[in-house]
Amino acid sequence: MDAIYDEIRVGIHAVWRRRWLALAIAWGICLAGWLVVSQIPNQYVSSARVSVQLRNVLPGQDNPMAQIDQQRDVDRVRQTLLSAVNLEKVVRGTSIANSVSSDRDVADRVAALQKAIKITAQADTNIFEVSATIANAGAADSANAKLAREVVQKLIDIFVETNLAGTRDEASQSLRFLDEQIDQRQRQLQDAEAKKAEFQSKYMGALPGTGSLEERMSAARTQLAQVNSDLAAAQSGLAAVNGQMAGTQPSLPGNAGTAMGPARARVATIQGQLAEARGRGWTDSHPDVIALKNQLTIATAAARGEPVGGGDGGAPNPLYLSLRSMQADRAAQVAALTQRKAQLEADIARFDGTMGAQPAVAAEQASIDRDYLVLKDQYDKLLASREQLRIRAQANNETDAVKISVIDPPTSPRTPTAPNRPLLLFGVLVVGLGGGAAAAWGLSKLQTTYPTVQRLEKASGMPVLGSIGEVVNDAVRSARRRQLKLFAGGAGALAGAFLILMSIEFLQRGLVA
Helix, strand or coil: CHHHHHHHHHHHHHHHHCHHHHHHHHHHHHHHHHHHHHHCCCEEEEEEEEEEEECCCCHHHHCHHHHHHHHHHHHHHHHHCCCHHHHHHHHHHCHHHHHCCCHHHHHHHHHHHHHHEEEEECCCCCEEEEEEEECCCCCCHHHHHHHHHHHHHHHHHHHHHHHHHHHHHHHHHHHHHHHHHHHHHHHHHHHHHHHHHHHHHHHHCCCCCCCCHHHHHHHHHHHHHHHHHHHHHHHHHHHHHHHHHHCCCCEECCCCCCECCHHHHHHHHHHHHHHHHHHCCCCCCCHHHHHHHHHHHHHHHHHHCCCCECCCCCEECHHHHHHHHHHHHHHHHHHHHHHHHHHHHHHHHHHHHHHHHCCHHHHHHHHHHHHHHHHHHHHHHHHHHHHHHHHHHHHHHHHCCEEEEEEECCCCCCCCCECCHHHHHHHHHHHHHHHHHHHHHHHHHHCCCCCCHHHHHHHHCCCCCCCCCCCCCHHHHHHHHHHHHHHHHHHHHHHHHHHHHHHHHHHHHHHHC
């Protein structure tokens, strides 16, 4: 411990002996360091917080995809805010324009602003923080502070303007694109309709039914199957009536007057039904009227050969007459179904003949119908999209779906954020003093001296019998006193220079505030 204490005393004594060298070096380091610190421009930071609220203007916009689209638009505006075009607007819209005289100067200012401006989004929120750091060398601190605030305010204005104008421009461009697509699809749809109508008149006009050849043939086959089923049922019913008539007597024993036969009764019934149908306004081309006429023809032919009942041959059997009426009805039904079957078979034969003679007709019709349906579906979707986009754009223009509000306006910085000049000035002072002391101590190491008896004994290897102290007279003491005063003045001047620089720094900060 005593050795360490002695080393400290020896070091201090060595520095003190060369104190003028240490003071000169300290002055040199401090002056150079303070000059460098004074050349570092103050950086003033202005920041603001902006909130972006996404509101659902239309009921259809409350789905996640619509909100994602809106959020994507806001992120796109935020990312493009620092583009060269927008930053050029900042340069020309603030006091930076006073320091530019050419396009190259504008490009330099834009490059500097790209490094000085930061836009950060707070996590899980729609709040963005916009900050600008201005450090123009040679400009007044108050001008830098004011310029930082101007830059942030201009960025906010551009953010709002770009978002609103961009939304309107995008909607207008989308509407123009949809109008062009709708016009194109409409012309294609008209061509497809004309082609379809030409094909219908050329190939399908003389064929029964509606739709394509396959649809018409399928409908005809379905109807033929139903007619065959009905015809089988009617023939079965007619056979059953014929069997019952075979076992039934036409007349009952006894006396009876003249009476109308069943065939003539059937004719009278059908004529009554025809009169009723014409009374309803049905024409001769009505299917039911045609069927009644066919039944009337058959019943009239049957009535011609029927004898008129009378005399003493006996009274007609009512059951037989009823069976004859049922027989005529079943026979007429079988005839109508047979005729309908023949017509359907003829239609199917015509379809088969058309498809056999021209096998490409069905394929061509399927292609025409498919193209028409595709164009019609696309046209309807485009119309719906255009109407939805027009309503959404109108709602956004009138109600502002994206609302941008400034939570914290741009701050007016009163103190520079960097550099920490007081700390740097103090650090230079400490480095200067330390450098001077280190230089004096290092110089002492270059000279071979023995400040203590112990070092002399250690270096020589011989015992030292004693040491003689320094004898100082009054003249030496007076000279040393004058030198001490001069040294104290030099050290005090260094401290005073430090205090003056600190005062100037805080005074400048006060002027900015």
